[in-house]
């Protein structure tokens with residue numbers, strides 16, 4: 001399907017063409033027609049699938065074909081709620097890009113920065129408001145924003161909103177919205193609590209659109225695994241980051257403190273790295289992101305919350321320096337590479353105490369992550385057998401999480417391949433596959 005086949009205004013199609021998009025992505029193909037018809041939509045799609053345009057384009061079409069004089073004093077027609085400042089800024093940017101030939105105005109508001117310019121912008125008036133929940137409620141309480149005229153409400157990355165503890169804020173916002181509105185609800189995963197929340201926001205029988213089954217790992221990403229003990233992780237990371245094919249890397253650390261420590265050590269090793277996490281000021285976060293985007297720094301060390309929604313092109317490698325304890329987080333993390341149809345490499349470091357997390361991840365993605373070899377500092381604790389991907393189907397096997405015993409702490413070795421691993425030809429771990437073959441892809 002070509003964009004021109006969608007019943008969108010030429011002004012929007014021109015902007016899309018200028019962005020170089022030829023074909024709508026699957027989520028755009030599925031979501032744009034029902035959103036144009038005014039239907040409520042429950043969308044299961046993660047960042048990187050083109051979901052922002054999937055809702056922004058039909059909303060911009062609606063605003064341009066149903067014009068009303070612009071309200072001043074913070075009375076907007078569309079509200080998009082996002083979990084993080086970075087995502088809010090990105091979504092607002094997309095509205096501006098796709099709406100560049102329309103008269104629609106978009107404002108973004110988030111905490112951590114002065115409210116003065118945001119208030120001034122709201123007083124001048126706009127149609128679209130993109131906001132994080134805290135600052136939005138703050139400005140509503142100050143009577144600077146009113147939700148009384150909202151025609152379309154978008155909740156973006158609902159699962160992350162709940163993870164971040166925004167449920168009460170979301171409820172407060174929803175209670176202030178007019179009952180007669182269109183609602184669009186997007187989430188990368190659809191567990192029960194998300195569906196329950198969606199039921200309270202959407203009208204009955206919304207249109208369900210999904211581009212991949214919930215939490216399916218992005219197909220194009222070449223996933224690799226290194227068994228390495230905690231104390232050797234920084235050195236292994238430095239080893240990878242010094243490889244010439246590792247050009248732009250996002251490194252995930254579980255804690256804010258941990259990410260600062262990694263950055264210090266990388267800098268000591270002569271690598272340009274910056275950290276982005278919730279303890280950094282908005283200014284420092286923006287600086288780090290800009291430096292990463294411009295290539296001034298080639299390594300960004302992030303916590304999950306701060307990295308959510310980061311849309312930087314050409315991230316060649318994502319490192320799971322710490323394995324996440326929620327398997328869905330692994331899927332979100334690796335989705336930072338392999339954006340919009342390009343391939344990327346995701347390398348996970350797994351220490352002995354993280355092996356149960358590995359099992360959870362592999363069961364979620366229903367695939368075995370390729371176990372690398374030929375990397376230094378490999379743990380000498382024998383690698384676990386391949387994860388049983390269907391534990392309940394096997395009788396007597398248990399399939400539960402069993403932590404391997406022992407006091408931890410492996411010594412260094414360059415042992416030969418362990419069970420479940422396979423040869424990788426002459427390709428080094430972390431290097432892009434040559435030709436069409438994708439030897440490192442997770443196996444189903």
Ligand code: AMP
Nearest residue numbers: 021023024025047048049050051052340
């Ligand atoms: P999103 O999932 O909205 O964060 O979008 C991910 C990336 O895909 C962004 O960099 C968009 O510019 C890009 N993108 C969105 N729609 C298309 C399309 N139809 N064709 C090519 N790239 C797209």
